[in-house]
Amino acid sequence: MGRENQTWMSEFILLGLSSCWDTQVSLFVLFLIMYLVTVLGNFLIILLIRLDSRLHTPMYFFLSVLSLVDICYTNSTVPQMLVHFLSAWKSIPFHSCVLQLFISLAMGSSEFFLLGAMAYDRYVAVCHPLHYTVIMHGELCLGLAAGCLGAGFINSMMQAIIIFRLPLCHNVINHFACEMLAVLRLTCVDISFNKVMVAISGSLVIMLPCFLVLFSYVRIVAAILHIHSAQGRCRAFETCASHLTVVSMCFGTAIFTYLRPSAGSSAEQEKMVALFYAVVTPMLNPLIYSLRNKEVMSALRRLLGKCSEKSLKNNISDKEEMIDMPDIVQLLLQR
Numbered sequence: 001m002g003r004e005n006q007t008w009m010s011e012f013i014l015l016g017l018s019s020c021w022d023t024q025v026s027l028f029v030l031f032l033i034m035y036l037v038t039v040l041g042n043f044l045i046i047l048l049i050r051l052d053s054r055l056h057t058p059m060y061f062f063l064s065v066l067s068l069v070d071i072c073y074t075n076s077t078v079p080q081m082l083v084h085f086l087s088a089w090k091s092i093p094f095h096s097c098v099l100q101l102f103i104s105l106a107m108g109s110s111e112f113f114l115l116g117a118m119a120y121d122r123y124v125a126v127c128h129p130l131h132y133t134v135i136m137h138g139e140l141c142l143g144l145a146a147g148c149l150g151a152g153f154i155n156s157m158m159q160a161i162i163i164f165r166l167p168l169c170h171n172v173i174n175h176f177a178c179e180m181l182a183v184l185r186l187t188c189v190d191i192s193f194n195k196v197m198v199a200i201s202g203s204l205v206i207m208l209p210c211f212l213v214l215f216s217y218v219r220i221v222a223a224i225l226h227i228h229s230a231q232g233r234c235r236a237f238e239t240c241a242s243h244l245t246v247v248s249m250c251f252g253t254a255i256f257t258y259l260r261p262s263a264g265s266s267a268e269q270e271k272m273v274a275l276f277y278a279v280v281t282p283m284l285n286p287l288i289y290s291l292r293n294k295e296v297m298s299a300l301r302r303l304l305g306k307c308s309e310k311s312l313k314n315n316i317s318d319k320e321e322m323i324d325m326p327d328i329v330q331l332l333l334q335r
Helices: 002-008 021-051 058-085 094-127 129-135 138-164 180-184 192-225 230-258 267-291 294-334
Strands: 011-014 091-093
Touching: 011 094, 021 058, 021 267, 021 294, 058 094, 058 138, 058 267, 091 094, 094 129, 094 138, 094 180, 094 192, 094 230, 138 180, 138 192, 180 192, 180 267, 192 230, 230 267, 267 294
Parallel strands: none
Antiparallel strands: 011 091
16 A cells, blocks of 8 residues: 555645745745855865865864765755745655655764764863874774764665655645655554654664763863863863854754654644754854864965965966067067
């Protein structure tokens, strides 16, 4: 029965955020700006970390991976949402819906694990500064990043297979994207098993990294309080403030969406929380890490300085060529 319904269900209809045309146009302009800021901001962080050798450290390696994950996550949902704002028929093919749910869930899960790995990196940097380079060596960083991405894709694949094997009664999704809880509402069978799987998945993907973050920061705070210098304490707190801000936003919205009692949830509330997590959080990540980080701002100034210096040299060389042109013309006339 499930497979017959899935074969017949060739597309889904997304209700989106609003049915008012003026509101949709306004939302299109707003989210287009936020999307461009997200992509350009995260790409700029990746570029700075790649080009500046001073940022070739484990902390910025994980930050570049996080920026890449945010770009992929945003591109899995926002471009389609922007198109639907200006479309009368908000449909998405079945296989595109499956792919969208798979990628967005994989990137979201990977981000939680990455935040846990970044918390461990900050713990080693603050609590074991003399052994930091020995503990956080290149192979360990690559292994942690690969493990975070692998765990996210495995969790996403399991959830997608279980969800889309269920028989679906209708194809109207009360959401702006193919989100896991919204698709589950389309089923016409008992989904108690799926709720258990969502709870288990949430416990593993959200709570395990959350506990790792809490454990790391408890140890970090204890180590910082033992620093006698006030300047040293401020510097130690500054290295963790950006990461802690991002952690609070990501884990707070995820726990509110997936781990609270289902009786207290509604489709509209879930849409707003999902919108914050899909659009706002990836946009704020580069702003938080760049504006609150002196090393990133210094790398940006150095890059801009090199670009302006190169542009100035090109202008000077062009002027020199223009100055030499009359001499060349005069020489040719003499011949």
